[in-house]
Amino acid sequence: MTCVATQLSNRTLVKGSRSTRSTIALKLTMAISGLVFLGYLILHMYGNLKVFAGHDAFNEYAHHLREFGAPMLPYEGLLWIVRVVLLVALVAHVWSALVLTGRARKARTAKYTVKKNIASSLSSRTMRWGGLAIFIFVVWHLLHFTIGKVNPDGGPTNDPYNLLVDSFDVWWMTVIYLLAMLALGMHLHHGTWSAAQTLGLTNTAKSRATAKRVGWVVAIVIAGGFALVPLSVLFGIVTK
Amino acid sequence: MNLTLKIWRQKDASSAGAIETYQVQDISPDMSFLEMLDTLNEQLNEAGQDPVAFDSDCREGICGTCALMINGQAHGPEVTTTCQLHMRSFSDGDTITIEPWRADPFPVLKDLVVDRSAFDRIIQSGGFISANTGSAPEANSVPAPRDKAMRAFNAATCIGCGACVAACPNGSASLFLGAKITHLGELPQGQPERDSRVVAMVGQHDHEGFGGCTNIGECTAACPKEIPMDVISQLNKDLRTAMKHGL
Numbered sequence: 001m002t003c004v005a006t007q008l009s010n011r012t013l014v015k016g017s018r019s020t021r022s023t024i025a026l027k028l029t030m031a032i033s034g035l036v037f038l039g040y041l042i043l044h045m046y047g048n049l050k051v052f053a054g055h056d057a058f059n060e061y062a063h064h065l066r067e068f069g070a071p072m073l074p075y076e077g078l079l080w081i082v083r084v085v086l087l088v089a090l091v092a093h094v095w096s097a098l099v100l101t102g103r104a105r106k107a108r109t110a111k112y113t114v115k116k117n118i119a120s121s122l123s124s125r126t127m128r129w130g131g132l133a134i135f136i137f138v139v140w141h142l143l144h145f146t147i148g149k150v151n152p153d154g155g156p157t158n159d160p161y162n163l164l165v166d167s168f169d170v171w172w173m174t175v176i177y178l179l180a181m182l183a184l185g186m187h188l189h190h191g192t193w194s195a196a197q198t199l200g201l202t203n204t205a206k207s208r209a210t211a212k213r214v215g216w217v218v219a220i221v222i223a224g225g226f227a228l229v230p231l232s233v234l235f236g237i238v239t240k
Numbered sequence: 241m242n243l244t245l246k247i248w249r250q251k252d253a254s255s256a257g258a259i260e261t262y263q264v265q266d267i268s269p270d271m272s273f274l275e276m277l278d279t280l281n282e283q284l285n286e287a288g289q290d291p292v293a294f295d296s297d298c299r300e301g302i303c304g305t306c307a308l309m310i311n312g313q314a315h316g317p318e319v320t321t322t323c324q325l326h327m328r329s330f331s332d333g334d335t336i337t338i339e340p341w342r343a344d345p346f347p348v349l350k351d352l353v354v355d356r357s358a359f360d361r362i363i364q365s366g367g368f369i370s371a372n373t374g375s376a377p378e379a380n381s382v383p384a385p386r387d388k389a390m391r392a393f394n395a396a397t398c399i400g401c402g403a404c405v406a407a408c409p410n411g412s413a414s415l416f417l418g419a420k421i422t423h424l425g426e427l428p429q430g431q432p433e434r435d436s437r438v439v440a441m442v443g444q445h446d447h448e449g450f451g452g453c454t455n456i457g458e459c460t461a462a463c464p465k466e467i468p469m470d471v472i473s474q475l476n477k478d479l480r481t482a483m484k485h486g487l
């Protein structure tokens with residue numbers, strides 16, 4: 001039993017633990033940064049749905065965003081504030097995800113030969129890969145519409161409405177966006193409920209059931225709301 | 241019934257282990273899972289082989305010692321402890337894979353036996369209340385509201401078996417932690433140390449090397465005492481409160 005004795009002596013009681021240095025603090029960081037994304041997505045989706053109001057209304061809105069708060073804010077002032085907030089949230093979210101993933105890996109270095117999942121949803125088990133997929137999509141999306149302004153039809157890129165319609169006239173572009181919205185929907189389905197739980201808002205069976213239902217609603221409304229635009233272009237409901 | 245058993249064999253903590261295959265015959269459906277393993281061990285003893293080491297104590301579902309991963313489920317296919325699992329939950333001709341709890345904070349000592357003293361240290365770090373010694377106080381001198389008392393009581397049914405850790409893909413002990421935090425935090429006697437308790441216990445949990453919770457819910461499904469996930473929410477809330485109080 002000597003090996004047991006040495007093993008036990010390695011294991012000590014810690015002194016001076018801090019709430020801010022805990023795994024739960026990392027989870028709180030994920031939850032709050034995730035909710036910042038969620039708030040942004042709701043506004044972004046609202047903006048996108050303006051496409052149904054027609055060419056002029058949509059471009060007007062895009063233009064308005066840039067002049068918002070003038071003259072108190074400079075041109076694109078609001079957009080830059082939003083961009084900085086989102087960037088900070090992204091760094092916090094991804095950094096916490098990486099640290100927590102590392103800890104989870106280290107907590108089980110020897111795998112089971114047989115392991116069944118009986119209660120967890122597919123969304124909950126794909127948070128890390130789903131998050132990565134969303135990240136890659138966001139990079140692509142920014143290159144497409146914001147930084148690079150790629151028009152796969154070869155048309156002009158300085159007219160937001162026409163760039164959008166031209167883009168989603170291309171079937172594979174629509175497929176990329178729809179897959180991304182599937183990944184986003186799944187991430188939000190578990191993420192919303194998980195954030196409620198992490199924030200300590202689900203202390204009864206009833207509030208737990210409500211949070212799970214809210215997760216479904218958020219996932220369907222957000223992913224569905226975003227998906228509506230490329231689908232409408234593809235099916236010719238929104239045209240130039 | 242006749243069964244094929246695939247069992248993790250490991251000589252000691254520092255040796256590598258492997259799955260070995262055994263056959264057992266004439267197992268009664270009324271036997272408990274542990275009695276079935278006892279039968280195998282008698283067989284191995286007679287053949288002059290090393291019996292399979294596994295933990296058990298009360299064999300009535302209250303001590304939490306009988307930790308086994310059975311066909312990829314902690315404590316097997318029923319919501320109960322391994323000692324209360326009966327062979328009627330299996331069928332003749334089944335192959336059953338039996339492994340130890342897999343979590344680095346629960347190192348394997350031999351075969352199916354793991355060292356769960358990490359849980360003891362989590363309790364030691366804060367899972368208590370301070371009370372004056374001497375004559376026992378009057379039983380009802382500190383009134384506890386009924387709903388809080390019931391919640392505390394339900395959380396207190398946690399037997400510290402570790403199935404939640406075994407089932408969790410992150411190797412997190414949050415359900416166990418949450419059960420203890422809720423048990424003590426719902427009662428008046430638990431209030432003076434409420435903030436320091438949660439910070440110390442979570443700190444010890446992290447120090448032992450358990451992972452963070454992602455609220456996926458495999459723990460509750462595996463828990464023989466059906467501890468609900470709202471204890472994890474309570475744990476998070478108590479930690480957040482302690483954070484606000486500057487701990």
Ligand code: HEM
Pocket residue numbers: 027028030031032033034035037038041090093094097127128130131132134135187188190191192194195196198199453454455
């Ligand atoms: C950059 C790519 C992203 C990665 C790598 C990522 C990864 C993760 C991971 C690993 C979790 C933890 C899962 C859990 O604890 O249950 C998580 C949670 C979450 N994510 Fe993301 N995510 C990303 C982007 C996003 C985006 C764009 C949103 C906004 C819609 C978002 C919203 C959330 C929310 C609300 C949570 C719940 C926090 C919690 O568990 O308390 N994530 N994410």
Ligand code: SF4
Pocket residue numbers: 304397398399400401402403404405415416419459462463464465466467
């Ligand atoms: S919470 Fe349930 S599974 Fe976890 S240690 Fe307690 S009794 Fe066992």
Ligand code: FES
Pocket residue numbers: 295296297298299300301302303304305306321322323324
């Ligand atoms: S041996 Fe005590 S709970 Fe199973």
